Amino acid sequence: NKNYKLTLLPGDGIGPEIMKVAVDVLNEVGRKHEITFTYEEKLVGGAAIDAFGTPLPEDTLECCKQSDAVLLAAIGGYKWDTLEANMRPERGLLGLRAGMEVFANLRPAVVLPQLADASSLKKDIVSGTDIMVVRELTGGIYFGEPKGFGTNAKGERIGFNTMVYSESEVDRIAKVAFEIAQKRGGRLCSVEKSNVLEVSQLWKERVIKQHENYKDVELSHMYIDNCAMQVIRDPKQFDTIVTGNIFGDIISDAASMLTGSIGMLPSAAVGSSGPGLYEPVHGSAPDIAGQDKANPLAQVLSAAMLLRYQFGEEAAAKSIEEAVNATLDQGFRTGDIMQEGMKLVGCTQMQEALMKN
Amino acid sequence: NKNYKLTLLPGDGIGPEIMKVAVDVLNEVGRKHEITFTYEEKLVGGAAIDAFGTPLPEDTLECCKQSDAVLLAAIGGYKWDTLEANMRPERGLLGLRAGMEVFANLRPAVVLPQLADASSLKKDIVSGTDIMVVRELTGGIYFGEPKGFGTNAKGERIGFNTMVYSESEVDRIAKVAFEIAQKRGGRLCSVEKSNVLEVSQLWKERVIKQHENYKDVELSHMYIDNCAMQVIRDPKQFDTIVTGNIFGDIISDAASMLTGSIGMLPSAAVGSSGPGLYEPVHGSAPDIAGQDKANPLAQVLSAAMLLRYQFGEEAAAKSIEEAVNATLDQGFRTGDIMQEGMKLVGCTQMQEALMKN
Numbered sequence: 001n002k003n004y005k006l007t008l009l010p011g012d013g014i015g016p017e018i019m020k021v022a023v024d025v026l027n028e029v030g031r032k033h034e035i036t037f038t039y040e041e042k043l044v045g046g047a048a049i050d051a052f053g054t055p056l057p058e059d060t061l062e063c064c065k066q067s068d069a070v071l072l073a074a075i076g077g078y079k080w081d082t083l084e085a086n087m088r089p090e091r092g093l094l095g096l097r098a099g100m101e102v103f104a105n106l107r108p109a110v111v112l113p114q115l116a117d118a119s120s121l122k123k124d125i126v127s128g129t130d131i132m133v134v135r136e137l138t139g140g141i142y143f144g145e146p147k148g149f150g151t152n153a154k155g156e157r158i159g160f161n162t163m164v165y166s167e168s169e170v171d172r173i174a175k176v177a178f179e180i181a182q183k184r185g186g187r188l189c190s191v192e193k194s195n196v197l198e199v200s201q202l203w204k205e206r207v208i209k210q211h212e213n214y215k216d217v218e219l220s221h222m223y224i225d226n227c228a229m230q231v232i233r234d235p236k237q238f239d240t241i242v243t244g245n246i247f248g249d250i251i252s253d254a255a256s257m258l259t260g261s262i263g264m265l266p267s268a269a270v271g272s273s274g275p276g277l278y279e280p281v282h283g284s285a286p287d288i289a290g291q292d293k294a295n296p297l298a299q300v301l302s303a304a305m306l307l308r309y310q311f312g313e314e315a316a317a318k319s320i321e322e323a324v325n326a327t328l329d330q331g332f333r334t335g336d337i338m339q340e341g342m343k344l345v346g347c348t349q350m351q352e353a354l355m356k357n
Numbered sequence: 358n359k360n361y362k363l364t365l366l367p368g369d370g371i372g373p374e375i376m377k378v379a380v381d382v383l384n385e386v387g388r389k390h391e392i393t394f395t396y397e398e399k400l401v402g403g404a405a406i407d408a409f410g411t412p413l414p415e416d417t418l419e420c421c422k423q424s425d426a427v428l429l430a431a432i433g434g435y436k437w438d439t440l441e442a443n444m445r446p447e448r449g450l451l452g453l454r455a456g457m458e459v460f461a462n463l464r465p466a467v468v469l470p471q472l473a474d475a476s477s478l479k480k481d482i483v484s485g486t487d488i489m490v491v492r493e494l495t496g497g498i499y500f501g502e503p504k505g506f507g508t509n510a511k512g513e514r515i516g517f518n519t520m521v522y523s524e525s526e527v528d529r530i531a532k533v534a535f536e537i538a539q540k541r542g543g544r545l546c547s548v549e550k551s552n553v554l555e556v557s558q559l560w561k562e563r564v565i566k567q568h569e570n571y572k573d574v575e576l577s578h579m580y581i582d583n584c585a586m587q588v589i590r591d592p593k594q595f596d597t598i599v600t601g602n603i604f605g606d607i608i609s610d611a612a613s614m615l616t617g618s619i620g621m622l623p624s625a626a627v628g629s630s631g632p633g634l635y636e637p638v639h640g641s642a643p644d645i646a647g648q649d650k651a652n653p654l655a656q657v658l659s660a661a662m663l664l665r666y667q668f669g670e671e672a673a674a675k676s677i678e679e680a681v682n683a684t685l686d687q688g689f690r691t692g693d694i695m696q697e698g699m700k701l702v703g704c705t706q707m708q709e710a711l712m713k714n
């Protein structure tokens with residue numbers, strides 16, 4: 001009988017509601033697959049600011065590092081929007097990523113057949129889309145030094161950040177991406193802006209070098225501006241995408257929006273070893289928090305990703321994904337993915353349907 | 358009788374073919390509106406590399422600066438893709454922008470009623486979309502110092518660029534954007550990443566400050582990742598967008614692609630005074646160059662933008678736009694915008710139809 005130690009970070013907004021569903025699902029699946037979970041719940045983001053005056057308490061980060069994997073719900077809300085930048089909930093997330101050294105962010109953008117109509121794109125354009133965006137998460141312009149405020153030669157104030165990558169930073173994210181592409185469609189597209197940026201030239205050069213170890217993967221290169229067009233024009237052309245932190249932030253959000261059901265998308269952030277961070281792509285939706293309206297499926301699918309990527313528990317992961325699938329087939333829909341002829345349910349009813357399946 | 362001195366930069370690929378159409382149209386419109394044009398043609402991009410070994414000869418830049426306005430077609434092609442970054446055609450474009458000090462790039466993304474079906478988005482989502490992206494063009498990470506290659510503390514190679522804005526750089530682009538929003542729908546959305554980047558915090562702060570002078574414009578703020586989602590989810594929510602160089606590069610390309618007819622979109626790059634640079638949004642399409650297949654309409658509409666923004670020749674600009682409109686109404690379509698039931702024509706035939714109108 002296996003036991004895994006999970007840190008739970010419900011965070012803000014709808015976070016606690018959807019986390020509850022994921023935990024119940026994990027326990028249920030655990031019973032069937034002879035896995036037990038030990039949970040520790042910690043505060044992060046706005047909830048931590050309210051309780052301790054900081055978005056990432058030492059104790060939260062320590063607990064995450066000591067556990068086998070971390071399940072996060074969502075962070076942020078209007079309430080903390082007026083705080084100065086260094087004190088905002090998002091900083092907790094950035095601190096977690098850096099502190100846990102989870103440099104590879106896996107963001108699948110999959111169009112589920114049941115939800116293809118929900119996309120703002122034409123059905124024949126999006127149906128069958130299955131993109132995996134591998135985003136570098138602990139480097140680039142998010143963390144580059146120097147950064148801050150200063151004065152220029154004319155005596156005016158300036159704000160500045162540095163977009164920087166080292167060889168080993170590119171090498172390790174490229175390795176992760178090539179290995180994922182190998183297990184998927186065998187095609188990897190590296191996205192950068194090497195026609196303008198030196199940092200992208202180094203990026204491209206190292207990705208090409210890493211390709212020598214993965215000759216069975218077909219490698220292509222695309223500028224970020226063109227990529228933003230191509231995901232809209234013909235998303236099915238993509239299999240796996242690898243890109244830097246800010247470009248990945250933008251392109252993974254675009255890719256997830258074109259599926260039309262961002263409330264369904266999980267993500268994972270993993271390092272070379274140690275616990276990974278699993279969380280839904282959507283935000284904390286403060287406008288519907290506490291009203292039993294939240295869609296818990298992305299959170300539940302994040303738990304499935306955790307079982308697969310962290311522990312190799314393929315059967316348990318699959319059984320969660322199949323339950324989600326069956327629930328959609330039965331017509332259950334929360335408000336965000338509601339369509340004509342389907343059954344509108346809240347978070348609790350969605351959980352009930354899910355547990356049965 | 359007014360006379361305007363134009364520098365023509367046909368550039369590469371389909372550039373010369375579509376430039377010819379624009380010049381014929383300008384001359385025709387000039388006859389009707391008592392305007393004459395004096396043209397000087399110069400090389401830039403790949404064509405200049407072949408002839409002079411540099412993508413932007415001194416003489417080309419000088420001629421541009423001495424003229425009343427510059428009409429550019431397109432730059433680049435496979436042929437020069439293997440040259441080292443500093444010697445590539447695109448560098449000619451960056452040099453032109455910096456040399457002419459055209460810091461404000463106006464990129465309209467308009468869905469023409471005749472072409473709404475061509476979009477990969479559902480018709481009811483895109484119909485009526487009319488976004489103006491105002492992109493900062495001579496600052497930010499494109500030109501920020503320091504940049505280049507170096508070595509980090511571990512002795513590895515690094516590549517780096519600096520994203521930097523000064524107060525006056527933000528002030529002047531914000532001013533342009535507020536004034537454009539005033540003449541349009543009265544709404545301006547400033548796009549940045551101030552939850553992570555200091556440079557974006559300065560950006561946001563200065564845009565808010567500039568807003569004091571334009572209280573009749575409604576100002577909103579959006580993070581770049583959210584903006585990449587929102588243009589896909591509901592493009593009609595936007596009126597005018599103002600953003601930095603790299604974010605503008607990405608978001609204007611996304612916006613133009615969702616219209617479904619990038620072959621129709623003109624753009625302008627203007628400074629505080631002096632000649633502006635007018636060019637189509639699309640590229641040089643080397644695959645169809647010289648085959649009489651190119652769509653000249655974006656080039657022609659760029660000439661209309663030139664008449665309007667540079668010289669205030671509203672009547673002449675309108676007459677070009679009306680001719681384009683009539684030609685589309687008559688069903689003429691080049692390959693890139695072809696649809697069932699329409700008349701497929703080449704560049705020459707499109708010109709003929711246009712001249713009649």
Ligand SMILES: CC(C)[C@H](C(=O)O)[C@@H](O)C(=O)O
Nearest residue numbers: 090091093094249552553582
């Ligand atoms: C909240 C924000 C700091 C974060 C990011 O930019 O990485 C978010 O947009 C994301 O993509 O997870």
Ligand SMILES: CC(C)[C@H](C(=O)O)[C@@H](O)C(=O)O
Nearest residue numbers: 195196225447448450451606
């Ligand atoms: C060709 C390239 C340097 C250029 C840019 O990035 O600005 C292009 O993408 C554009 O948007 O005009």
